Amino acid sequence: MEFLYEYGLFLAKTVTFVLAVLAIVIGIAASAMKQKTKKGELEITDLSEQFRDVEQEIIHHLLSKEELKQKEKEDKKIEKEKSKADKIAVKSGKDKDKDKDKEKEPHVFVVDFKGSIDAKEVVSLREEISAILMVATEQDEVFVRLESGGGMVHGYGLASSQLDRIRQGNIPLTISVDKVAASGGYMMACVANKIISAPFAILGSIGVIAQLPNFNKILKKNDIDFEQFTAGEFKRTVTMFGENTDKAREKFTEEIEATHELFKSFVVEHRPSLDISKVATGEHWFGLKAKELGLVDDIQTSDDYLFAASKDKKIVEITYVTHKGLAEKFSKAMSMSVESILGKLIQRNKIFPS
DSSP states (O other): HHHHHHHHHHHHHHHHHHHHHHHHHHHHHHHHHHHHHEEEEEEEOOOEHHHHHHHHHHHHHHHHHHHHHHHHHHHHHHHHHHHHHHHHHHHHHOOOOHHHHHOOOEEEEEEOOOOOOOTTTHHHHHHHHHHHHOOOTTTSEEEEEEEEEEOHHHHHHHHHHHHHHHHHTTTTTEEEEEEETTHHHHHHHHHHHHHHEEETTEEEEOOOOOOOOOOOHHHHHHHOOOOOSSTTTTOOOOOHHHHHHHHHHHHHHHHHHHHHHHHHHHHHOOOOOOOOHHHHOOEEEEEEHHHHHHHHEOOOOOOHHHHHHHTTTTEEEEEEEEOOHHHHHHHHHHHHHHHHHHHHHHHTTTOOOO
């Protein structure tokens, strides 16, 4: 009997373990299937409503009960007058379609772009702009909060082309730089009809840089041969492991100069009033000086701009959110856990004591 009891207990544990494993496998498979069918989705946030909610909350805290009652009466009166005016407009013999066009509230579509070295965020930017172009009109506006120190030419070239789709659609484009838009970041910014900048934001850096280490001397010192086979004289110019020649360096410099000329031409095309010889030196400037040089149009933060626009326009934020894979989620969770543990240990002076 004791043997049967132990065997039954062992069998129950085994079955439970197998079922748990199957549940995990099924969950992973279902998650993978879901990700295949839907990689991401748009999130739409009414920022105008958020502004109003914050404003009302502050007013309710500042005003006394009597003042709140008075304000509510005044708001009702204004609403009543507005409703009356709308009824009169409807009764008048005007074209209804024209009235609808006039009554349509203009929108400001807000997009965020925080660029990395390879500008991989352009994937989301493409989806956001495509969605906006489906509904936006010439009376609307696209407002991009841009933050990037630049990176790879082809990545930021594509990001700039995505923004140019807005210009091609005759929709006003405003780009705001609160922190930095340098190099590839400024390549994107210059596409806008209008660029605004915070006073100490960093802008410019209209230049090209390329650098790489060379380990050829180390290899030779350790009697290690490096062989490279190419078809075409300049398939490879400079290299990390081979011995670089003056001819290879000269060709590589020519390629960098050609890229710089392309960059300058792109900026001049979109901001013809710029003295390109003065600003395309690879230097960067803070917002106030950038305005003097013509790199930006106004000194203003994105918060001030949107708050002012919310008075007569509807502010809508568009964000394309991609679904992360299970492995990525697990990796991020593990990373956050390690950071949390290290943070606690540092606070307790067990690691890196001051």
